[in-house]
């Protein structure tokens with residue numbers, strides 16, 4: 001059974017199926033061409049390689065950018081471990097690049113409240129994880145003059161009006177339908193979606209947008225977060241605000257080759273790992289290489305299942321080098337090691 005919700009991702013993931021079920025749109029080659037025309041930048045490797053693969057209203061954002069009108073970028077992180085892992089890095093690396101090419105304000109929500117309620121973290125862990133995660137995120141290199149990182153526990157008072165506006169437009173029935181909550185879930189869970197939706201409204205940041213009500217947010221996120229923003233897109237226009245746009249990524253594969261890298265799984269590459277430990281973990285990752293050198297030379301590697309190849313697709317910028325490595329590996333000219 002496959003599950004893709006903000007609270008659980010498991011099973012074999014079929015991205016075409018998700019696009020159909022969620023009602024979002026594949027990023028087409030034409031849309032990427034338009035991206036280049038409007039911004040003057042070659043699409044990021046995550047776009048060239050279909051890692052960010054789906055969207056809602058990215059074309060509307062490009063129209064505004066072309067017309068010289070402001071947009072902003074919103075993403076976030078639930079601090080559930082002391083260090084980010086490689087998969088967590090993906091939306092932030094992409095958001096930093098979007099900030100550079102769109103010259104836009106970035107807001108980053110740290111949902112310490114979410115992990116407090118869902119993971120039952122102690123207050124100390126909430127504080128510790130939030131602080132160290134913010135450092136990992138800042139290290140991605142955002143423009144300090146155009147970036148606002150906030151923890152819900154500290155900032156929520158500033159956007160509480162917006163939170164209440166959203167809550168009053170969401171019934172318990174809808175929250176159950178969208179998020180799968182039941183009668184035995186506590187009230188905090190029912191209240192939380194409005195907190196993650198609020199930063200999709202520019203009115204949540206009067207100090208950044210001077211009270212303007214017309215600036216849309218563009219939200220890079222992994223596709224499991226889409227339910228929050230499907231909900232936001234339904235409610236924001238009823239508050240006289242523009243719909244947010246969304247751009248969805250696939251999941252970063254775990255070392256076993258399937259599913260999603262997760263902090264609790266054990267075989268996780270953390271940003272705090274030493275180079276030697278990363279080398280050893282990735283070296284033990286699922287390989288498409290053959291059992292013996294002789295067989296490998298004869299048959300070549302199976303690229304489809306090889307974790308190292310997947311990781312190169314995420315992180316190796318040079319398209320030609322990537323193509324060469326793939327061709328040589330597939331032909332058995334290079335070995336897994």
Ligand code: TRP
Nearest residue numbers: 075076077078109111196221225
């Ligand atoms: N719920 C997300 C998580 O568990 C954190 C988050 C908050 C987020 N706001 C977001 C992610 C906006 C992407 C976009 O990590």
